[in-house]
Amino acid sequence: MLKNIIIATSLIISSSYATSLDEMIDNVLKKNHDVKSLEKSIELANSQIAISTNWNNPTISFGANDIQFENTFDRDVEPMQAQYIGYSQVIPIGDKLNIKKEISIRDKNIATFTLEDKKLQLKSKIYEYAYNIVILEKKYTLLNKYLKNIKSLEELSNALYENGKMKQNDIINLRVSYSKIILKQKNLKNLINNLYLQLENITYSNIDKIDISLDMDKNNLIKKFDTHPKIQLIKEKSLKFTDISRLEIAKKTSDIKFNIAYFQRDSKYEDYANISVNIPLSIYGTEKVKSLKAKLKAQEIQSSLLDIKQTFKTKTTMLQNNIDNSKQTYKIIKDTIIPLKEEVQNNIESYNSFSQITPENTIKNLNDVIKYELMLLDEIKKYFTSYSKSIYFTQGKI
Numbered sequence: 325m326l327k328n329i330i331i332a333t334s335l336i337i338s339s340s341y342a343t344s345l346d347e348m349i350d351n352v353l354k355k356n357h358d359v360k361s362l363e364k365s366i367e368l369a370n371s372q373i374a375i376s377t378n379w380n381n382p383t384i385s386f387g388a389n390d391i392q393f394e395n396t397f398d399r400d401v402e403p404m405q406a407q408y409i410g411y412s413q414v415i416p417i418g419d420k421l422n423i424k425k426e427i428s429i430r431d432k433n434i435a436t437f438t439l440e441d442k443k444l445q446l447k448s449k450i451y452e453y454a455y456n457i458v459i460l461e462k463k464y465t466l467l468n469k470y471l472k473n474i475k476s477l478e479e480l481s482n483a484l485y486e487n488g489k490m491k492q493n494d495i496i497n498l499r500v501s502y503s504k505i506i507l508k509q510k511n512l513k514n515l516i517n518n519l520y521l522q523l524e525n526i527t528y529s530n531i532d533k534i535d536i537s538l539d540m541d542k543n544n545l546i547k548k549f550d551t552h553p554k555i556q557l558i559k560e561k562s563l564k565f566t567d568i569s570r571l572e573i574a575k576k577t578s579d580i581k582f583n584i585a586y587f588q589r590d591s592k593y594e595d596y597a598n599i600s601v602n603i604p605l606s607i608y609g610t611e612k613v614k615s616l617k618a619k620l621k622a623q624e625i626q627s628s629l630l631d632i633k634q635t636f637k638t639k640t641t642m643l644q645n646n647i648d649n650s651k652q653t654y655k656i657i658k659d660t661i662i663p664l665k666e667e668v669q670n671n672i673e674s675y676n677s678f679s680q681i682t683p684e685n686t687i688k689n690l691n692d693v694i695k696y697e698l699m700l701l702d703e704i705k706k707y708f709t710s711y712s713k714s715i716y717f718t719q720g721k722i
Contacts (some may be wrong), residue, residue, distance in 0.1 A: 342535035369432035410585035
């Protein structure tokens, strides 16, 4: 019996274990497939850097020349018949290999900033889902108080109806109100469940409870974006095309192909060797056109950087406005409206003790207080939704 109690208790504790934001983010970094894929792309970029300055592989050739059609296997018919082995190597000229290495480093930087940008996107989403879940769960619980008050009011109304002091339509309307709250709870529960699934989809973890603070203490968002991975990513892409442009200009100085071959002849004749150098001629201006195209692409990407910075600034300012507005609205409801409604409630209860007010007014006013408490949660939700979205743009800096 004791063993069963211990097992049951441990199951309850484990099932009610609350997951923190840090734990969820840690799970994303360890398990998310998009993150893993981008980490692999960085590894591939490192491999490319390692081989970027390697020369092209040499070529070994084997053959025989002056093969006779009538006496195919006779190799002493005339002096030029020989068997040979040849070796060819392209020798890079100029700074092309160093530029290729710089391009490979750019590719690694692009992969790194893409990964960091993805992490910020995921972190922002985790915050948004988690805050929404916690707030909606509080809203769901608060609606239970609302239902309890309506039920009490319905019971009171039934008693008054029996004494001829309440109309039947009033009781029906109360039942409709009760059902509407039940529907609202049902929709809330469905939304909460789907948000948990969204979290599971990102974190690859089964989360059933979240530990998070709802203190509205975030103030001014930082509006400096130069270190943002999205900005850095675009800069690197522009610089990569600038390097490609440099590489095309460097290609005008062609690489040299060096060839050497050893020819073995019949014993009546001496062996000999051939040496040659091949130099492609850049006479059609292809490299110049490709260089110009790459340079124009670099300028195009650089121009888009101004648009993205402006977008970041605008969206962050809008989110800041939403945060400020939600804090102000929350303060008015919490510090002014709800205390006034509570004061009204106290007055109603005082008047009620002298039978100067009906009991249903007491319950209705209590429900009014709950309505404003629900409004408080709506403002908290708006606040944390804006804050969560801002994490992507500000990298979590306040």
